[in-house]
Amino acid sequence: MPQNISIASWNINSVRARLDIVERFCKEISPDILCLQETKVIDTLFPEGLFRQFGYRHMMINGQPMHHGVAIVSKLPLINRRVEDWQANGEARHISAEIGTEATKGVRLDNVYIPAGGEVPDLENNPKFGQKLAFLGRMTEWSKTVDCPTILTGDFNVAPLEHDVWSHKQLVNVVSHTKVELDLLAELKAAGDWTDIAREFVDPSQKLYTWWSYRAQDWEATDKGRRLDHMWVTPDLKDKAKSHVVHKTCRSWGKPSDHAPIMTEFAF
DNA sequence: ATGACGGATCTAATCCGA
Numbered sequence: 001m002p003q004n005i006s007i008a009s010w011n012i013n014s015v016r017a018r019l020d021i022v023e024r025f026c027k028e029i030s031p032d033i034l035c036l037q038e039t040k041v042i043d044t045l046f047p048e049g050l051f052r053q054f055g056y057r058h059m060m061i062n063g064q065p066m067h068h069g070v071a072i073v074s075k076l077p078l079i080n081r082r083v084e085d086w087q088a089n090g091e092a093r094h095i096s097a098e099i100g101t102e103a104t105k106g107v108r109l110d111n112v113y114i115p116a117g118g119e120v121p122d123l124e125n126n127p128k129f130g131q132k133l134a135f136l137g138r139m140t141e142w143s144k145t146v147d148c149p150t151i152l153t154g155d156f157n158v159a160p161l162e163h164d165v166w167s168h169k170q171l172v173n174v175v176s177h178t179k180v181e182l183d184l185l186a187e188l189k190a191a192g193d194w195t196d197i198a199r200e201f202v203d204p205s206q207k208l209y210t211w212w213s214y215r216a217q218d219w220e221a222t223d224k225g226r227r228l229d230h231m232w233v234t235p236d237l238k239d240k241a242k243s244h245v246v247h248k249t250c251r252s253w254g255k256p257s258d259h260a261p262i263m264t265e266f267a268f
Numbered sequence: 269a270t271g272a273c274g275g276a277t278c279t280a281a282t283c284c285g286a
Binding site for chain 2: 011013014016017038040041065066067116117118119157166167170171174175176211213214215216217219222224226228255258
């Protein structure tokens with residue numbers, strides 16, 4: 001019998017500010033493994049107790065003061081922790097582990113928070129944009145070295161396809177959807193022969209978003225979203241993915257993150 | 269203007285998100 005394992009990813013925009021909706025997610029959606037980005041907390045203050053209470057006894061966290069920060073919380077054992085620094089500046093934007101069950105022997109889970117890239121797509125006036133492009137370049141080099149079944153998930157801060165944004169025309173010069181970002185993400189994708197799981201289940205001709213700005217008066221009515229959060233797998237895992245959903249309902253819970261969680265059900 | 273909100277920190281004004 002195959003083992004079903006659900007893996008979710010959620011940019012939580014401060015885990016301590018979201019305790020209520022994190023609890024609700026763990027209770028109601030209850031994925032086996034949850035990858036978090038933008039935890040905004042140092043490791044010693046990470047709310048481990050909350051997760052333990054709902055069966056997430058295995059945790060790997062990589063935090064820093066104030067910004068960024070990532071974590072994997074899991075009902076299944078996590079082993080062989082690794083941390084990459086694809087920005088080469090010490091920011092906490094990656095953590096990975098092997099999923100330590102018999103069925104997932106040798107399967108790694110990489111959780112990444114790719115930099116947003118600042119306001120304007122201008123290398124001269126916005127150094128953050130260059131950092132984002134360099135980050136993608138280093139991920140591509142890493143991708144070429146991946147030698148085991150791997151799930152790469154997180155907030156990529158890039159909406160790669162025309163229907164991953166509410167208006168391709170209006171966002172073509174907006175950071176997250178510029179040609180140079182799309183080209184670099186395509187290079188990264190090709191380097192590992194990655195499969196974009198969401199688009200295996202939702203046809204590329206259909207709009208699909210995971211993020212809606214806080215600044216919209218009515219985010220749901222205007223629906224000006226972007227698909228920034230992704231779940232990619234190496235070729236050997238492509239057929240193991242059985243479903244994929246964006247839990248859009250979480251965006252309308254009280255005191256929400258501006259990102260909705262994504263979740264894939266695997267049969268290993 | 270797509271849209272001006274929301275979190276963390278030197279608890280005030282600023283950086284950051286995208």
